[in-house]
Amino acid sequence: MPDAPAINITYSGNRARTVELIVRVILIGxxxxxxxxxxxxxxxxxxxxxxxxxxxPLTDFLFGLxxxxxxxxxxDQVGASGAFGAIPLIVGTLLISAxxxxxxxxxxxxxxxxxxxxxxxxxxxxxxxxxxxxxxxPTVVYGFxxxxxxxxxxxxxxxxxxxxxxxxxxxxxxxTMGVMxxxxxxxxxxxxxxxxxxxxxxxxxxxxxxxxETIKQIILPAAVPGIAGSLLLATSRAIGETMIVVMAxxxxxxxxxxxxxxxxxxxxxxxxxxxxxxEFDSAKTLSAFALxxxxxxxxxxxxxxxxxxVDRYKEQYD
Amino acid sequence: xxxxxxxxxxxxxxRHKAELRFRAYGIAAIIVSLGFLVVMVGAIVxxxxxxxQQTFVQIEINVPANKVDPQGTRDPNVIKKARFSSILxxxxxxxxxxxxxxxxxxxxxxxxxxxxxxxxxDAVVADPSLVGETSTFSIRASSDVDMFMKxxxxxxxxxxxxxxxxxxxxxxxxxxxxxxxxxxxxxQFFTGGDSREPEQAGIWGALAGSSLTLxxxxxLSFPLGVLAAVYLEEFASKGRINRLIEVNINxxxxxxxxxFGLLGLAIFLNFFQLPRSTPLVGGMVLALMTLPTIIIxxxxxxxxxxxSIREAAFGLGASKVQTTFHHVVPLAMPGMLTGTILGxxxxxxxxxxxxxxxxxxxxxxxxxxxxxxATALPVQIFLWADSPERGFLEKTSAAxxxxxIFLVIMNLIAIILRRRLEVxx
Numbered sequence: 001m002p003d004a005p006a007i008n009i010t011y012s013g014n015r016a017r018t019v020e021l022i023v024r025v026i027l028i029g030x031x032x033x034x035x036x037x038x039x040x041x042x043x044x045x046x047x048x049x050x051x052x053x054x055x056x057p058l059t060d061f062l063f064g065l066x067x068x069x070x071x072x073x074x075x076d077q078v079g080a081s082g083a084f085g086a087i088p089l090i091v092g093t094l095l096i097s098a099x100x101x102x103x104x105x106x107x108x109x110x111x112x113x114x115x116x117x118x119x120x121x122x123x124x125x126x127x128x129x130x131x132x133x134x135x136x137x138p139t140v141v142y143g144f145x146x147x148x149x150x151x152x153x154x155x156x157x158x159x160x161x162x163x164x165x166x167x168x169x170x171x172x173x174x175x176t177m178g179v180m181x182x183x184x185x186x187x188x189x190x191x192x193x194x195x196x197x198x199x200x201x202x203x204x205x206x207x208x209x210x211x212x213e214t215i216k217q218i219i220l221p222a223a224v225p226g227i228a229g230s231l232l233l234a235t236s237r238a239i240g241e242t243m244i245v246v247m248a249x250x251x252x253x254x255x256x257x258x259x260x261x262x263x264x265x266x267x268x269x270x271x272x273x274x275x276x277x278x279e280f281d282s283a284k285t286l287s288a289f290a291l292x293x294x295x296x297x298x299x300x301x302x303x304x305x306x307x308x309x310v311d312r313y314k315e316q317y318d
Numbered sequence: 319x320x321x322x323x324x325x326x327x328x329x330x331x332x333r334h335k336a337e338l339r340f341r342a343y344g345i346a347a348i349i350v351s352l353g354f355l356v357v358m359v360g361a362i363v364x365x366x367x368x369x370x371q372q373t374f375v376q377i378e379i380n381v382p383a384n385k386v387d388p389q390g391t392r393d394p395n396v397i398k399k400a401r402f403s404s405i406l407x408x409x410x411x412x413x414x415x416x417x418x419x420x421x422x423x424x425x426x427x428x429x430x431x432x433x434x435x436x437x438x439x440d441a442v443v444a445d446p447s448l449v450g451e452t453s454t455f456s457i458r459a460s461s462d463v464d465m466f467m468k469x470x471x472x473x474x475x476x477x478x479x480x481x482x483x484x485x486x487x488x489x490x491x492x493x494x495x496x497x498x499x500x501x502x503x504x505x506q507f508f509t510g511g512d513s514r515e516p517e518q519a520g521i522w523g524a525l526a527g528s529s530l531t532l533x534x535x536x537x538l539s540f541p542l543g544v545l546a547a548v549y550l551e552e553f554a555s556k557g558r559i560n561r562l563i564e565v566n567i568n569x570x571x572x573x574x575x576x577x578f579g580l581l582g583l584a585i586f587l588n589f590f591q592l593p594r595s596t597p598l599v600g601g602m603v604l605a606l607m608t609l610p611t612i613i614i615x616x617x618x619x620x621x622x623x624x625x626s627i628r629e630a631a632f633g634l635g636a637s638k639v640q641t642t643f644h645h646v647v648p649l650a651m652p653g654m655l656t657g658t659i660l661g662x663x664x665x666x667x668x669x670x671x672x673x674x675x676x677x678x679x680x681x682x683x684x685x686x687x688x689x690x691x692a693t694a695l696p697v698q699i700f701l702w703a704d705s706p707e708r709g710f711l712e713k714t715s716a717a718x719x720x721x722x723i724f725l726v727i728m729n730l731i732a733i734i735l736r737r738r739l740e741v742x743x
Contacts, residue, residue: 148703
């Protein structure tokens with residue numbers, strides 16, 4: 001305990017009350033910054049997007065199959081044509097995220113199961129921070145690694161096996177992103193698995209089940225909602241990830257589900273559209289905000305659903 | 319934990335195998351994940367350590383007084399204007415008189431960095447007594463020579479397939495035999511700004527930009543985050559508004575970082591007209607991004623302070639504000655600082671929002687203030703990673719190493735702080 005200065009307090013009526021009030025107002029102000037930030041995000045995205053949708057109809061944006069914003073720059077078709085169909089970008093984003101999840105889900109989940117159920121405290125104490133290191137590495141480093149090592153490795157591997165893999169393939173970006181997400185899935189699932197009450201395990205062992213059987217038939221089913229929540233959070237993270245795809249995925253908007261081809265994503269397009277010139281009235285620039293809004297809405301929905309699943313699940317055993 | 323094998327001994331074989339297999343999957347998953355970490359860090363370390371050294375060539379250069387300083391004023395401004403590139407080229411021709419044709423001379427000049435003339439100029443400006451003398455200068459080799467000296471260019475390849483031609487190889491051998499080419503510690507990498515030439519590029523500009531950005535970020539997010547946490551934990555009643563704020567903060571923590579960049583672009587740059595590409599705006603955007611992290615950590619830390627502390631203060635007549643700020647907050651401070659440092663580490667590695675607010679420009683000068691155009695370390699990595707030159711590959715890896723070292727240091731400080739200062743009740 002620090003020495004308490006509370007002794008020299010004398011009741012001074014209004015002044016003390018004013019101080020309390022001022023402090024309270026300041027504190028509320030600080031807490032509201034978070035709300036204001038959200039409002040700011042929504043407002044800025046909506047405002048710029050509305051300007052975009054005045055030029056390009058919403059349906060063209062949401063359902064168009066072609067994305068080539070560059071053509072809008074031509075003088076004789078000011079913002080009028082140029083294709084702004086977001087479908088190829090959404091498909092590309094989902095393709096890369098799906099690859100990432102295919103990599104990260106088994107690895108993250110099995111790591112979590114092993115750490116929660118099998119590992120000794122010592123192993124856990126060493127391995128868990130090491131896995132979390134993966135989460136602490138900046139994404140620009142993953143991007144560099146994907147572009148420098150993973151992509152050429154895949155391309156050469158494909159050549160040796162006799163089929164073409166683009167050097168900006170969705171696979172390279174997806175694989176690397178998958179590794180980035182492993183710690184997210186493993187630490188969230190770890191918490192969920194640990195929250196399954198010990199009584200369930202004991203009952204299962206009592207009936208003669210092995211540890212693996214207990215995990216597969218008792219613990220994982222009991223933890224499914226929480227695990228689903230963590231997978232949704234991880235997916236949202238993958239969809240919003242920027243640097244890995246900017247550095248390792250392509251720029252051309254191909255509408256394909258082939259992981260060996262180059263695809264582009266929503267985040268890549270936002271970066272490409274906004275890091276060059278900045279004429280703020282062209283549909284090209286404004287489309288980045290429409291993409292941002294799309295990204296925000298998708299990730300927000302995933303997060304809200306995920307958080308709700310996790311919350312509801314928590315109540316079950318508490 | 320109960321050992322299932324002791325419970326069931328019969329029918330053990332297939333089930334036992336399944337058990338072992340399942341366990342092996344778990345171990346394999348961990349090994350694959352950590353293996354990737356090892357491969358990634360290993361690849362970057364092995365490629366990056368080379369950048370901490372740089373090849374220098376020793377050359378005797380005659381600095382003719384009639385060309386550099388005809389009046390003998392020794393005035394730096396006069397010396398600066400002299401054409402050092404021709405002086406340097408002449409010295410190179412004298413060192414290797416066999417280079418006669420245009421082609422050969424061109425190859426010869428490419429042995430040293432295109433910025434070498436400034437090295438000579440700066441040396442002469444710093445020491446005017448060199449004028450009229452012939453003295454040995456240590457000159458930065460060009461990136462290709464540097465790469466060759468570090469073994470990154472295979473001399474057995476066909477001439478057309480490598481960036482060093484046969485003549486240059488012969489000259490390098492001559493220099494090597496004479497002990498006039500050697501690798502030294504690359505101070506330029508740590509003290510220089512960005513450059514188009516890999517051998518001249520340094521990370522100091524990016525580091526300074528990152529520090530200024532983090533400073534702004536800290537000054538904004540720490541007080542805001544701590545006070546917001548204090549409000550939510552200590553003052554707020556569990557009403558609807560607070561529930562709203564809480565949900566808000568949780569969701570904000572999961573918003574993609576690039577969206578914060580869009581916010582910065584639309585609001586800070588276009589609406590408030592703050593200067594582009596500056597640490598000020600970068601810091602503001604990162605502050606908003608790290609705010610949820612700090613608030614969540616600070617709240618956990620405040621929650622860990624036992625109610626008895628508050629009750630004791632109230633019992634002695636302290637007001638709510640006094641109790642909170644004289645007793646609860648100081649006790650929660652270590653946890654809050656830990657959370658803040660982790661938030662800062664996250665901000666240090668963040669790239670995408672900074673791209674949105676224009677911190678990607680090519681900036682040679684070291685930023686001196688928060689309103690000067692700057693770049694940040696991760697953005698510098700991104701920019702260098704995009705450069706096709708072999709020399710930048712090494713620089714990129716080295717810059718990543720520096721970034722990782724900073725992150726490790728910040729995380730270690732957080733861990734030590736937590737161990738040292740955190741009180742357990």
